[in-house]
Amino acid sequence: MYEFIEFLIKNQNMITASLSVHIQLVVTAVSIGALIAIPIGVILSRYQKVAKGVLGFAGIVQTIPGLVMLGFALMLFGIGKLPAIVVLSVYAILPILTNTYVGITEVDKHYKEAARGIGMTTLQILFKVEIPIALPAIINGIKISTVYIISWATLAALIGAGGLGDLIWTGLATTNDYYILAGAIPAALMAVIIGAIITVIQKLVTPRGLKVRG
């Protein structure tokens, strides 16, 4: 235990650097994922027939092992952060996409009809009624994505993107438990903490009227 703490202190710069790269990877990938997934989710909610196909396809993509995807990305984009971010973004899309789609389609049709009936335009209905009501679901999708990408991002070290994965893989390669732990523990903590932060944000943006149901 003592030796491990000594190890951590000795390598704190390296660990912090890896952590910060890891956070960058996650935040970038999830942001890109959300920027793609939310608009597509909204559009899909308008075309429910197409939606089934698209969501099905996205589900299949999700089942491709991360290593395979990283391999493809490596071939296409070479080594470094870019291929990692591309792959992680792709993985980030599905949970956000599904939640956006479901969140919007589940907005009670009476609200939409009332909104139309009192003279809101389609865009006003989307931004004033549908998205606010679906927002908790959308943020939940972002939360699922983030927690998920934090763990996937450890793989990114394999194609030279850095991050906490670097420590883990080094540890595995040299059978040094301290390296593995120094990568795994911060990654796990990060998942828990960021998950909690998003939950708080979710509560803050949910209007009181949507919390007290019944």
Place this chain on the structure above:
Amino acid sequence: MIRFNGISKSFGKTKIIDNLSFEVNEGEFIVLIGPSGCGKTTTLKMINKLIEPDGGSINIDGTNISDVDTVTLRRKIGYVIQQIGLFPNMTVEENICIVPKLLKWDKEKCLERTKELLELVSMPYEDYAKKYPTELSGGQQQRVGVLRALAAQPPIVLMDEPFGALDPLTRDALQDEVKTLQQKLNKTIIFVTHDMEEALKMADTIIFMDKGKILQKASPEEMLRNPAGDIIREFMGKHMTQNNNQDLKAEDFMNVNVVKTTENKQTLECLEIMKRKKVNSIIVTDKENTFKGIITIEDLKNHGKVGVPIGTMLNKEAQLIHKDMGAKEAFDMLIETKRDYLIVVADDDKVIGIINKTSMVKALADALWGDLECMNS
């Protein structure tokens, strides 16, 4: 003000609206009523273009609404739907001010209007403006729904079964409020319901629809008096009977709480029953409930002996009437014979009720003021 000219609409192969023409005057409270699927809601939704007709035209103040921009048109027409129409992500104030904001009213004007409107339904701004719909009762929610429709001062308000989901007491109160508001603000209201009581209470004119056509367009009074078809008569249900007193039978207004006993009971028992029920005579029947006679307090006093069955001293002078006897005849008989009550019997002299002056008063009150539903209680 609003004129339907030969409107038709089909969904698939089903004809929902069939060559419909009618007119609504300014300030009129029109109720569209009819069985489910009669096209009343479709008719309503055509006015704010939520549904487009296949043929015919609708004019508002002489302008064909298909020539008017849909969004502009809707902002000039208030719209109230069942309870759920308030946006759950907005406060009461935000909900009320949606249309004024869409119309780009400035903030102060919105605030002033919200206060003024909440005042109208006795929901103080300070207490309610910042609440969310889920924090209000059903009745309060629908009050806000009505206010939202009135907010931008539209001359026309459409209401689609607005009180359907409310409990009877709240519904009653809201009906009164809406009726008062309508008269005070001189709005033209088109109101859809399947509840005839509501229609009779609210409407200046009732339009009864069936299978996409108008069966009758008349004032509540006229519709009650001359319903233009069996289906309307059926819808009127109990409201009809009160206006057809000729058909009212003894059975319909008799009191079924009869103090009865059987002929083998003895004097003391009878006295006990009279004391308990606070009556001075009891109807005596056999075990099959067939009328045998009555026994009065005098009979018991004059002839009663302890241990003797009352069968021996029955008074046969009671007046029996058949359950099908007309109301007027029964009342006349009650008054002429100067009896306390008439005994109503079924075909084989089985006792089913009595008619006394109280039943008479109740039946009369009922005919005048509607069903009090307390006749047999």
